[in-house]
Amino acid sequence: MSETRLHEAGPIPVYRTDRALRDSIWIKALLLTLALTFLAFFLFLPLVSVFVEASRKGYEAFAEAVTEPDALSAIRLTLLVAAIAVPFNVIVGIAAAWAIAKFNFRGKSLLISFIDLPFSVSPVISGLVYVLLFGAQGFLGPWLKANGIEIIFALPGLVLATVFVTFPFVARELIPHMQALGSSDEEAALTLGASPWRTFFTITLPNVKWSLFYGVLLCNARAMGEFGAVTVVSGRIRGVTTTMPLHVEILYNEYNSVAAFAVASLLAGLALVTLTLKTYLEWHYADAIAATKRH
Amino acid sequence: MTLALPAASSSSSWRQPSILPGFGLSLGITISALSLVVLIPLAALFLKAASAGPADIWAIIASPRTQAALRLSFGAAAFSAIVNAIFGLIIAWVLVRYRFPGRRLLDAAVDLPFALPTAVAGISLAAIYAPNGWIGSLLAPFDIKVAYTPLGVMVALIFIGLPFVVRTVQPVLEEADIETEEAAALLGASRLRTIFRVILPGIVPALLTGFVLAFARAVGEYGSVIFIAGNVPMVSEIAPLLIVIRLEQFDYAGASVVAMIMLIVSFSLILAINAIQAWSRGRLGHV
Amino acid sequence: MSVAVTVESIQKTFANFAALRGVSLDVQPGELVALLGPSGSGKTTLLRLVAGLEQADGGRVLFDETDTRQLSLRDRRIGFVFQHYALFKHMNVASNIAFGLKARPRAERPSRSEIDQRVSDLMELVQLKGLERRFPVQLSGGQRQRVALARALAIEPRVLLLDEPFGALDAKVRKDLRSWLRDLHRRTGHTTLFVTHDQEEALELADRVAILNEGRLEQVGSPDDVYDHPATPFVCEFLGEANKLPVKVVGSQAFFGDRPVLGGLQQNQGGPASLYVRPQHLRIVDEAPLSLPGVVEDLRRNGAVRRAEVAVQGLAKRLDVDLASQVAPARGERIRLRISHGSLFAAA
Numbered sequence: 001m002s003e004t005r006l007h008e009a010g011p012i013p014v015y016r017t018d019r020a021l022r023d024s025i026w027i028k029a030l031l032l033t034l035a036l037t038f039l040a041f042f043l044f045l046p047l048v049s050v051f052v053e054a055s056r057k058g059y060e061a062f063a064e065a066v067t068e069p070d071a072l073s074a075i076r077l078t079l080l081v082a083a084i085a086v087p088f089n090v091i092v093g094i095a096a097a098w099a100i101a102k103f104n105f106r107g108k109s110l111l112i113s114f115i116d117l118p119f120s121v122s123p124v125i126s127g128l129v130y131v132l133l134f135g136a137q138g139f140l141g142p143w144l145k146a147n148g149i150e151i152i153f154a155l156p157g158l159v160l161a162t163v164f165v166t167f168p169f170v171a172r173e174l175i176p177h178m179q180a181l182g183s184s185d186e187e188a189a190l191t192l193g194a195s196p197w198r199t200f201f202t203i204t205l206p207n208v209k210w211s212l213f214y215g216v217l218l219c220n221a222r223a224m225g226e227f228g229a230v231t232v233v234s235g236r237i238r239g240v241t242t243t244m245p246l247h248v249e250i251l252y253n254e255y256n257s258v259a260a261f262a263v264a265s266l267l268a269g270l271a272l273v274t275l276t277l278k279t280y281l282e283w284h285y286a287d288a289i290a291a292t293k294r295h
Numbered sequence: 296m297t298l299a300l301p302a303a304s305s306s307s308s309w310r311q312p313s314i315l316p317g318f319g320l321s322l323g324i325t326i327s328a329l330s331l332v333v334l335i336p337l338a339a340l341f342l343k344a345a346s347a348g349p350a351d352i353w354a355i356i357a358s359p360r361t362q363a364a365l366r367l368s369f370g371a372a373a374f375s376a377i378v379n380a381i382f383g384l385i386i387a388w389v390l391v392r393y394r395f396p397g398r399r400l401l402d403a404a405v406d407l408p409f410a411l412p413t414a415v416a417g418i419s420l421a422a423i424y425a426p427n428g429w430i431g432s433l434l435a436p437f438d439i440k441v442a443y444t445p446l447g448v449m450v451a452l453i454f455i456g457l458p459f460v461v462r463t464v465q466p467v468l469e470e471a472d473i474e475t476e477e478a479a480a481l482l483g484a485s486r487l488r489t490i491f492r493v494i495l496p497g498i499v500p501a502l503l504t505g506f507v508l509a510f511a512r513a514v515g516e517y518g519s520v521i522f523i524a525g526n527v528p529m530v531s532e533i534a535p536l537l538i539v540i541r542l543e544q545f546d547y548a549g550a551s552v553v554a555m556i557m558l559i560v561s562f563s564l565i566l567a568i569n570a571i572q573a574w575s576r577g578r579l580g581h582v
Numbered sequence: 583m584s585v586a587v588t589v590e591s592i593q594k595t596f597a598n599f600a601a602l603r604g605v606s607l608d609v610q611p612g613e614l615v616a617l618l619g620p621s622g623s624g625k626t627t628l629l630r631l632v633a634g635l636e637q638a639d640g641g642r643v644l645f646d647e648t649d650t651r652q653l654s655l656r657d658r659r660i661g662f663v664f665q666h667y668a669l670f671k672h673m674n675v676a677s678n679i680a681f682g683l684k685a686r687p688r689a690e691r692p693s694r695s696e697i698d699q700r701v702s703d704l705m706e707l708v709q710l711k712g713l714e715r716r717f718p719v720q721l722s723g724g725q726r727q728r729v730a731l732a733r734a735l736a737i738e739p740r741v742l743l744l745d746e747p748f749g750a751l752d753a754k755v756r757k758d759l760r761s762w763l764r765d766l767h768r769r770t771g772h773t774t775l776f777v778t779h780d781q782e783e784a785l786e787l788a789d790r791v792a793i794l795n796e797g798r799l800e801q802v803g804s805p806d807d808v809y810d811h812p813a814t815p816f817v818c819e820f821l822g823e824a825n826k827l828p829v830k831v832v833g834s835q836a837f838f839g840d841r842p843v844l845g846g847l848q849q850n851q852g853g854p855a856s857l858y859v860r861p862q863h864l865r866i867v868d869e870a871p872l873s874l875p876g877v878v879e880d881l882r883r884n885g886a887v888r889r890a891e892v893a894v895q896g897l898a899k900r901l902d903v904d905l906a907s908q909v910a911p912a913r914g915e916r917i918r919l920r921i922s923h924g925s926l927f928a929a930a
Contacts, residue, residue, distance in 0.1 A: 019486065020480040020484070020485060020486055020489070021476065021477060021480050021486070022486070023392070023486065024486070027486075028393060031385050031388060031389050031393075032389055032393060032395065034382070034385050035382070035385050035386045035389040035401075036401075038382045038385075038386070039386065039401065039404065039405075041430065042450075042453055042454050042457060043404055043405075043407050043408070043454075043457070044404070045423050045429060045430065046416060046419040046420050046423060046454065047407060047411070047419070049419045049422050049423045049428075049429065050415060050418075050419045053419070053422055088328075091324070092324060092325060092328040092329075094321075095320070095321040095322075095324035095325050095328075096321070096324075096325040096329075098317060098321040099318060099321040099322040099325055100325075102313065102315050102318075103310055103311070103313055103315070103318050103322075104310060104311040104313075105309055105310030105311070105318075105322075106309040106310065107309075111325070111326075111329075113565070114329055114333065114334065115325075115329065116565075117333055117337075118333060120511050120515075120561040120562070120564065120565055121337070121515065121558065121561060122514070122515025122516070122517065122535050122538075122554070122557055122561070123413075123515065123516075123517055123518070123535075124515070124517045124535040124536075124538050124539055124554075125340070125515065125535075125538070125554045125557065125558060128340065128538060128542065128550055128551070128554055129336035129337055129339055129340045130336055131542060131547075132336075132339045132340055132343045132547060132551065133335075133336055133339045135547075137545065137547055138339075138547075139339055139342075139343075160332065163332050164332055164333060164336070167328075167329075167332060167333060183313070183315055186315055187314060187315070190314060190315070190316075196316040196317060200317070218409070221409075221410050224412070225410075225411070225412025225413070225414075225415070226412070227412060227413045227414040227517065227518035228413065228516075228517035228518050228535065231517070231518075231539060232539060232542060244412075245412050245413075245414040245415070245518070246414075248414050248415065248418065249414055249522075252418050252522065257422075260418060261418065261419075261422075264412075264414070264415040264418060264419070267411075267412045267414075267415045268411060268415050270412075271407065271410040271411040271412065271415070272410075274410045275403055275404075275406060275407060275410045276403075278403075278406065278410070279399075279402075279403040279406075283399075
């Protein structure tokens with residue numbers, strides 16, 4: 001019976017109700033075009049240009065630029081600085097996350113704000129503060145000089161500036177994750193008789209390993225790529241206190257564009273690896289990684 | 296910092312008792328590291344700036360070169376943050392609402408400015424926006440110069456600020472209740488009305504937060520800017536570069552005063568973000 | 583103002599999941615109809631199809647004589663209340679309610695003062711006077727629910743659709759709102775369809791109950807109808823409690839094993855069948871020709887009545903028996919049960 005009524009109705013003008021519910025195809029096309037154009041001009045072209053410029057004079061020039069002694073020493077110095085700064089921040093980050101996520105105490109939110117502070121300080125200022133403390137005319141300069149300790153224009157200064165800039169990364173990833181997990185796992189382990197350290201290494205650390213790795217990844221990328229802060233404390237003694245980004249700058253200012261881009265392409269490669277790993281972690285361990293993606 | 300390292304006594308009234316161990320140790324490490332690496336050095340900056348005396352401080356602030364540098368840094372940062380707010384919103388919308396091939400790749404690529412070292416970004420932007428570069432050569436016939444002008448500063452700041460708005464707006468859009476849009480449509484609202492009266496007001500706090508984050512980052516940015524800016528004093532010299540120049544001239548007071556102004560602004564911006572989020576929580580029940 | 587709704591052999595498939603497989607339903611003007619079913623039965627999909635939020639793969643929905651496919655969402659004039667209210671969080675209560683009036687095209691839009699008056703009337707109707715300036719986050723669940731209802735009523739809907747209207751509320755508020763809604767419907771007379779998985783709610787509120795299962799309509803009828811005369815075993819088991827006995831029908835009698843337990847049957851389909859008996863339709867009797875012997879295994883309290891669990895030989899599951907005003911047997915006592923009313927379905 002209802003079947004026949006359906007046929008009687010015949011073709012009718014059908015109103016597309018989803019017009020009020022969804023963006024029309026024109027709006028979609030417009031917004032998509034705008035987004036893609038914007039990203040092309042500000043993201044893809046700059047990235048591609050690094051590799052194009054680096055290969056402008058062929059493989060030989062590229063290989064020479066990244067294997068000459070100054071480049072190699074810049075690479076070594078960059079790795080060394082990261083190898084000190086990142087583990088330091090891992091230890092402090094874990095300690096901070098433990099104190100903040102597992103305990104309630106007065107002044108906690110202030111402590112969190114302080115940990116985040118380096119994010120909102122200009123990198124140049126991050127270097128400047130150490131010059132004011134340890135530089136030749138700094139507060140401790142005369143004393144350091146008298147005792148023959150070099151901080152500014154030397155490795156310790158580079159490490160300090162890098163630690164400052166990357167200070168929040170690990171803690172920032174761990175705190176929300178550990179807060180979300182709560183303390184019941186640890187309490188269970190302790191009541192079962194596990195020692196505090198055993199509890200930490202067999203319960204807490206495995207629970208947060210992916211967000212820890214995520215934090216280390218971002219921390220490392222920033223540590224190796226930092227420019228503004230190390231500019232100020234480096235003194236740019238070629239082959240001695242120049243990290244890779246500083247080496248890029250020196251080459252670029254000498255109009256040695258191909259060499260500059262060759263070294264830059266190594267850093268861009270590092271960025272791509274970081275992004276790939278980061279994306280992989282976000283896709284596969286989304287639950288284990290803090291929702292705060294911004295850095 | 297006068298906060299004493301607490302002994303692991305559960306009787307102290309400033310924290311809730313817990314059976315978990317390691318409070319004293321972990322807080323001790325945190326506060327020591329924070330003080331040594333961050334707080335004491337920052338305090339040294341304020342001390343240095345203050346030691347210059349009010350007259351000198353004023354002379355430094357009032358000097359035309361300082362004024363020009365601060366104007367450029369804040370002006371270009373504001374402009375680029377506005378551009379990023381608009382395009383960041385569009386990108387977040389496209390990423391959350393549309394399905395198209397390559398969407399996940401695009402989503403991942405948005406974080407490139409976080410991952411790419413600023414010096415690398417700086418030289419590549421300078422290369423493509425230079426008059427003979429890929430984009431610069433397209434603009435040259437129209438007599439538009441980007442690299443080595445204040446416009447170049449803005450291009451660099453747009454690049455480094457891009458992820459902030461996308462990454463603050465995106466989660467809010469993802470969590471947005473599709474049912475409120477359906478409710479609006481059933482109540483007779485057109486799509487445009489739904490977008491402007493229902494969807495956008497809901498993400499204003501996130502948009503503002505993203506804007507302020509992008510702005511704060513842009514004000515202090517150094518590495519990506521100096522290669523493309525041209526660095527002409529009074530024209531395309533940003534405040535962080537002025538700090539570096541003063542430092543190279545061993546004018547520590549000059550460097551510190553400019554730095555202090557920038558820090559004060561940065562800290563005010565943090566307070567602004569906190570205020571936005573507190574307001575948003577009270578009014579909308581979310582950030 | 584109210585409009586009859588006709589649903590004609592509606593089909594809807596999501597990905598590979600058939601949500602609705604040919605559902606037809608007529609709703610009379612001013613009627614309050616409950617769509618009842620377990621989760622995944624397609625009841626919410628049906629509601630969203632009537633609203634126009636989904637498009638059917640087959641069949642159609644008519645308002646009076648009008649095929650709704652010709653109507654824009656605005657022209658459908660649907661008052662829809664979402665399960666989680668979907669209030670506009672950044673607008674206060676008054677703006678939420680006024681939204682639909684302000685969204686009208688200029689020619690049809692009421693004047694400012696008319697809108698204010700209408701909002702004020704609706705605030706009164708839903709008993710929220712004085713909360714005009716509050717924001718949704720500052721309201722309780724029950725208050726939000728009523729704002730959502732007022733917002734839906736503001737556009738003078740032809741049809742009111744409620745999706746699990748009390749689903750997100752706690753038990754006490756639910757009960758209060760239920761009778762309030764019933765009262766409101768009596769006063770305003772909107773043709774209303776509401777979705778619920780709560781049988782008690784459906785039976786108490788609705789003029790008629792439509793029971794859905796796996797995308798099909800099992801039965802439509804008045805609450806008494808569907809409860810006392812379930813059309814299918816599913817309806818019988820879904821509405822209230824029922825004991826299930828495998829029986830064999832011979833002539834006008836149903837046999838459990840070789841013992842006749844129910845007589846005077848009309849339908850003379852012989853053969854194996856399932857007999858569904860509600861706990862309150864089992865009576866303890868002294869001696870009767872049609873009765874079932876059993877042993878009281880347990881006694882407990884079930885809300886207002888006491889309940890006995892009776893083991894019957896040949897039946898794995900104990901029978902639930904409500905002891906309304908009957909003398910309570912002792913645990914372990916041998917008793918006889920008589921079936922006063924049951925539903926018989928031929929075994930599949």
